[in-house]
Amino acid sequence: MTVDTLAVLELMKQVAAEVITPRFRALADGEVIEKNPGDLVTVADREAEVLITRALLAAHPDAVVLGEEAHAADHSVLDRYLAAEHAFTVDPVDGTKNFVHGNPDHAVMIAETVGGETVRGWIWQPEHEVAWVVERGAGVERNGERVTRRPVGDEEDPRGVTSIWSLRGHTLDGLPALKPSWVCCGVDYPKLIEGEIDYILYSRSNAWDHAPGSLMVTEVGGFVGHLDGTTYGPRSTRPGMVVAADRATYRAVQRRMPQELASR
Secondary structure: OOHHHHHHHHHHHHHHHHHHHHHOOOOOOOOEEEEEOOEEEEHHHHHHHHHHHHHHHHHOOOOEEEEHHHHHHOOHHHHHHHHOOEEEEEEEEEOHHHHHOOOOOOEEEEEEEEOOEEEEEEEEEOOOOEEEEEEOOOEEEEOOEEEOOOOOOOOOOOOEEEOOHHHOOOOOOOOOOOEEOOOOHHHHHHHHHOOOOOEEEEOOOOHHHHHHHHHHHHHOOOEEEEOOOOEOOOOOOOOOEEEEOOHHHHHHHHOOOOHHHHHO
């Protein structure tokens, strides 16, 4: 990996150590806010995003940074991101509900896009002290070690998880029942790469959630697409996604997935 790639990872670690980890299981009254019913944000999310965005823009002043919290405050940043030749996505605390409830399954995530394609991605799981880094064409590393993923065998039934509450326990035309995801893309995607699961169903395609992990899955031979068969990209805004360990698994799930379920 390049020095610049490692510098971004060090930035994530430093920001997490400064404003995220000290608040884990120590959030004070008033440090958790409900943006929308059930949609939580904390002071750690907001402070971390400010620090990361400032550093990225200092290094790349012509880039557009699409942060989850910046978008919540001003939706027009999405239009600038979609039109940008060079951009970054930032999810300062992916899995905020887990973070709020003292669950260590949360992560800091950044992706870099050029010409509408993700070229690099980073996931830092501070409580697990695990870093995932990807560069297009250079593969995926976990704590500096190259990782691979075997396809699902022809004789195997793909194992799936989902963050869509109403689909948990649902059976897709004979496949094993869907189990709950880790409610954190920064954990879900690595679990798939490690082979613990074979596919993930998501209802939303926010770039800050999916740009880093989708490149990682693609680099280990997986496929990420929408329910209509189109490939996911960091400029995708349509709902309904299947993240799969390989293209055959994606097709098997996609053709079994009723379109109306994607909107749940």
